[in-house]
Amino acid sequence: MAVTVSIPTILRSHTGGQKSVEATGETVLEVIDDIESRHSGIKARLVKDDKLHRFINVYVNDEDVRFAGGLEAKVSDGDTVTILPAVAGG
Amino acid sequence: MGRYASLLDTVGSTPLVGLPRLSPDTGDGPPVRLWAKLEDYNPTGSIKDRPALAMIEAAERDGTLRRGATILEPTSGNTGIALAMAAKIKGYGLVCVMPENTSEERKQLLRAFGARIVYSPAAGGSNEAVRRAKELAEQNPDWVLLYQYGNPANVQAHYEGTGPELLKDLPEITHFVAGLGTTGTLIGVGRYLREHKPDVQIVAAEPRYGELVYGLRNLDEGFVPELYDESVLTGRYSVGAYDALRRTRELLELEGIFAGISTGAVLHAALAAAEKAVRAGQRADIAFVVADAGWKYLSTGAYAGALDEAAAKLDGQLWA
Numbered sequence: 001m002a003v004t005v006s007i008p009t010i011l012r013s014h015t016g017g018q019k020s021v022e023a024t025g026e027t028v029l030e031v032i033d034d035i036e037s038r039h040s041g042i043k044a045r046l047v048k049d050d051k052l053h054r055f056i057n058v059y060v061n062d063e064d065v066r067f068a069g070g071l072e073a074k075v076s077d078g079d080t081v082t083i084l085p086a087v088a089g090g
Numbered sequence: 091m092g093r094y095a096s097l098l099d100t101v102g103s104t105p106l107v108g109l110p111r112l113s114p115d116t117g118d119g120p121p122v123r124l125w126a127k128l129e130d131y132n133p134t135g136s137i138k139d140r141p142a143l144a145m146i147e148a149a150e151r152d153g154t155l156r157r158g159a160t161i162l163e164p165t166s167g168n169t170g171i172a173l174a175m176a177a178k179i180k181g182y183g184l185v186c187v188m189p190e191n192t193s194e195e196r197k198q199l200l201r202a203f204g205a206r207i208v209y210s211p212a213a214g215g216s217n218e219a220v221r222r223a224k225e226l227a228e229q230n231p232d233w234v235l236l237y238q239y240g241n242p243a244n245v246q247a248h249y250e251g252t253g254p255e256l257l258k259d260l261p262e263i264t265h266f267v268a269g270l271g272t273t274g275t276l277i278g279v280g281r282y283l284r285e286h287k288p289d290v291q292i293v294a295a296e297p298r299y300g301e302l303v304y305g306l307r308n309l310d311e312g313f314v315p316e317l318y319d320e321s322v323l324t325g326r327y328s329v330g331a332y333d334a335l336r337r338t339r340e341l342l343e344l345e346g347i348f349a350g351i352s353t354g355a356v357l358h359a360a361l362a363a364a365e366k367a368v369r370a371g372q373r374a375d376i377a378f379v380v381a382d383a384g385w386k387y388l389s390t391g392a393y394a395g396a397l398d399e400a401a402a403k404l405d406g407q408l409w410a
Contacts, residue, residue: 055312
């Protein structure tokens with residue numbers, strides 16, 4: 001499954017400044033592993049103790065993966081995966 | 091509606107209205123209906139009148155807020171405006187820490203109510219406002235920081251008010267959808283509804299802003315409100331300015347409801363829930379929150395001209 005992953009400013013040091021990268025995988029975790037294979041160090045910023053970092057939100061087509069299986073959430077061909085730091089609203 | 095002793099007594103008891111034109115046509119199948127909870131009917135025109143009054147009254151009860159005291163609060167606008175009204179009636183001072191990238195109307199309203207505004211930098215959005223407010227609280231120990239992100243009275247206002255109102259007006263409710271900011275509305279209403287309707291879906295719609303707002307220096311500056319309880323929610327959507335504007339305009343065009351931009355994001359998530367119900371052939375009664383009306387956002391150009399241009403103008407703004 002090929003997906004487009006949008007990278008937040010704070011993590012672009014890992015992607016050579018790229019705002020989005022292409023990746024493959026069946027699940028969010030596989031997508032992250034695939035990005036890590038080309039952009040070493042990014043996984044450690046996203047995943048802690050086999051769970052998403054507390055201040056990182058990941059969305060597959062705008063839906064928060066924490067409510068769709070977490071790191072095991074499925075992705076489909078052509079999906080957009082968005083990574084964002086958690087910030088205050090309200 | 092009727093006669094009240096003071097403006098403060100008019101908070102809450104807002105109307106729930108059906109949306110026959112926006113609700114999907116399910117033909118002979120089970121109905122899927124959308125319902126809007128019009129929180130702009132509150133005295134300062136937003137849902138924030140509920141937590142603002144509840145937080146002040148809780149602080150009065152526990153003795154932290156005494157007559158003539160100064161209240162301090164980080165806010166992107168609506169909470170500040172609500173606090174300013176209540177503070178005026180009750181005789182408190184108010185200092186609001188507000189990100190500089192909020193709408194002009196919000197700033198003017200706060201000033202009109204007599205609040206003092208301390209601006210926090212646009213980069214970092216409300217995160218910076220929270221940080222600055224905590225600093226000011228330390229420097230001014232006599233000020234009372236109500237802190238809507240962690241104050242249980244915020245959740246309680248919705249647990250005791252918004253939630254029961256919804257269940258009374260819509261006993262058949264299957265979904266509740268609201269904006270995610272302090273998380274007070276979703277957690278308070280969500281907990282109440284879950285106790286009475288265990289299968290109810292609680293869906294959050296959070297605004298996805300331009301990059302500027304996510305401009306943290308490092309990840310440890312990330313922020314999750316203390317009130318947030320993930321176990322209450324069943325789904326969470328991130329909605330960008332384009333979809334939020336598109337839905338805000340649809341709500342106006344099809345149902346005549348002139349709502350603020352965050353409502354468009356909420357409606358977007360509500361329509362996604364409606365579509366899922368239609369596909370599954372299930373009845374759904376989906377209530378969502380109209381947090382405020384559109385008046386405070388007219389200067390952003392949200393309601394006129396090409397959608398993509400209007401959305402581009404919102405980039406870098408806190409529009410929810």
